[in-house]
Amino acid sequence: AQKVTQAQTEISVVEKEDVTLDCVYETRDTTYYLFWYKQPPSGELVFLIRRNSFDEQNEISGRYSWNFQKSTSSFNFTITASQVVDSAVYFCALSEMSGNNNAGNMLTFGGGTRLMVKP
């Protein structure tokens, strides 16, 4: 069974600080996708990134960066120079790719990390 753990339930930082959100996952599959979504107070889940299990290259997109390490089953997310607009709940999620292609793609979410960025 697949499982995603986000140990940090809440993080508070001051604007311009860097912050890292941790994500640890469990899966028996060798092929899977990992995701990060942002959920602002409006409630909509906003897609940030998808990474497949064969690609361990770190990725940077503006102030966002992701560190994927299969050896520790982690997919951490760093925001550099945080801003008030980054305040939201962030979810890490896992999707296994094996088995029936039509039944695939069920997302298993972690419990989320609430990030508060204070001015």
Added chain:
Amino acid sequence: EAGVAQSPRYKIIEKRQSVAFWCNPISGHATLYWYQQILGQGPKLLIQFQNNGVVDDSQLPKDRFSAERLKGVDSTLKIQPAKLEDSAVYLCASSFGTQETQYFGPGTRLLVL
């Protein structure tokens, strides 16, 4: 490109009443999902459609929840009768295919009194 649309955005009902939520996916997306998100938790999949067929409804409480996607586009999720523990946000998502990224709608916040 228009995103996933959901209505209503908010709904308050009393227990034992029925309620229905509507979802219109992104144009061209064959796969549609309904998730339940209880306050303070991550979303949990209720049901997945591929076109107008059900792919996975193993976590749908079928004694009170039902969903349909008759023409393979819009979908409706119904709860009848509602219980207090059904208070949650109901999120609809769609993807181009079963292995593609899911994009979410704004959700419907349900409060059962």
